[in-house]
Amino acid sequence: MFDIFGIPSQALFGQLLIGLINGSFYALLSLGLAVIFGMLNVINFTHGAQYMMGAFAAYLLLQYLGLNYWEALVIVPLLVGASGILVERLFLQYVRKLDHVYGLILTFGLALVIEGLFRNYFGSSGEPYQVPDALQGGHNLGFMFLPNYRAWVIGFSLVVCLVTWFAIERTRFGSYLRAATENPTLVRAFGINVPRMVTLTYGFGVGLAALAGVMAAPIYNVSPQMGSEVIIVVFAVVVIGGMGSILGAIVTGFGLGIIEGLTKVFFPEASSTVIFVVMAIVLLIRPAGLFGRLG
């Protein structure tokens, strides 16, 4: 045990760890938002609700079908992603040509519907979800205690983020995607089915949110309002990072998680507002965001 700036190392690194965990979710969620915005020109307000659906799907699969965490980790993103594809076909495809504002309002409405339905059936108190057996316990690193599950969340979300970055920036399909973001008409003229690509992209982004939800389930309680609480923070993260760059979204997400964690140690009263304050400062100094182009 030792102290840093008069704070015991356990407390400091413990909060730093929580910051990194929150940062993983910010990164995963803002990544999904950025991917969806790039392709669909829609800010997906439903993203938080879809994250919540991911957590609930994992909980329900365990309760009623006995499917464990690892199975949920595969099945839930597919299930919720499929529901996203349905949403895109039923609603979003009709607003793509309208002003951005309508996409935001539409997805806001959908988020209300989803949250309201879940509150009706599950109340707002929240349900616990067990950490999977394989990841119970933790390691004492000397300066802090590291629970295995938290280490897994940070490592795995980093891997997911990097794989997504690789898929978009370094593969052939990713190059189609980026081309279609720039000029969909021209890409269609080359015989690529852009509308289908748009639908799949939305499904993928929603799947990412659901994956984050499954990972979040053992850490936070599974509750209907978990999505709306996090989505507004993620919006601030997106404003800070700008949506132009995938890596930017990842770095900003983790970075802000850490800042939030540190604030909890040194100035706990401000921990729930610090990300918004950072946003205000970034807007003053670099209005385009850290990684963004103005627009």
Add this chain to the structure above:
Amino acid sequence: MAAIADPPALPARADDARSLTVAFIVMVALLVVAPFVVYPVFLMQALCFALFACAFNLLVGYVGLLSFGHALFFGWASYLCAHAAKRWGLPPEAAVLFGTAGGAVLGLAAGFLAIRRQGIYFAMITLALAQMMYFVALRAPFTGGEDGIQDVPRGRLFGIFDLSHEMTMYVFILIMVLAGFLFTYRVINSPFGEVLKAIRENEPRAVSLGYRTDRYKLVAFVLSATLAGLAGALKALVFQLASLTDVYWTMSGEVVLMTLVGGLGTIFGPVVGAFLIVAMETYLAQLGQWVLVIQGAIFVFCVLAFRRGIVGELAALLRVKL
């Protein structure tokens, strides 16, 4: 960028003036008769929200800026007014003025930050700033946290009119809301308002014509925040309560809903929308969480099939401006 509100094809201005005057007289007549038929507190609540929606509409309908954080001004003005009236013992007119001024100051700060980005980012920034101030309200000692500020005295207006009397209060609210309504109308139809509409239609063009669009947007934002503040301050007196619900993001969503249902960028739309949504929430209150689902469904329906809103559709049907 396509305009957010597509105004219907406009006939000559003389007709406009006539249709607007007729609609205004009808509205005032209904509001004068209403308290003898309907529960006055419900009407006062709806009136406050009508003013709130008009303030919001000034920004989204005429400048094309969608704020998703207007609860910030509404809720904080409500807190400030309640605090001034209860703890400082200010008379109602001073308390309302104080709350409204608070809304204006917050609007200046938030607007200064938010107009630095356009379009979709503007909505996200306003939402995030409002959430920040929600957390501040949750923590600040004077707001009373989860309890809010309760038992706010209505007091005597100018030391003469006893506002604890329901009808006197109603008259006061009606006059204030109508004044706010006429003020927004005046702003929209002033040379300043014409510049705002030009910014909405084509901002780069307005810039190239020599307008400093940022300043116009900021002034519009502050005006909108001030009126939202007035609405919030009045609401605090009506319910004798300022609480966290009024600064929460759901409140920002509700004002979007009211304006969208009534008709973005129409003069009377926000009023119609506010009465409709408040009525819906009052009568469906026993359904609990279903209200959220219904609200969400209305959002989806309006965006997909009813973008002009009730008044917008009516105006298109009658080929007049409303």
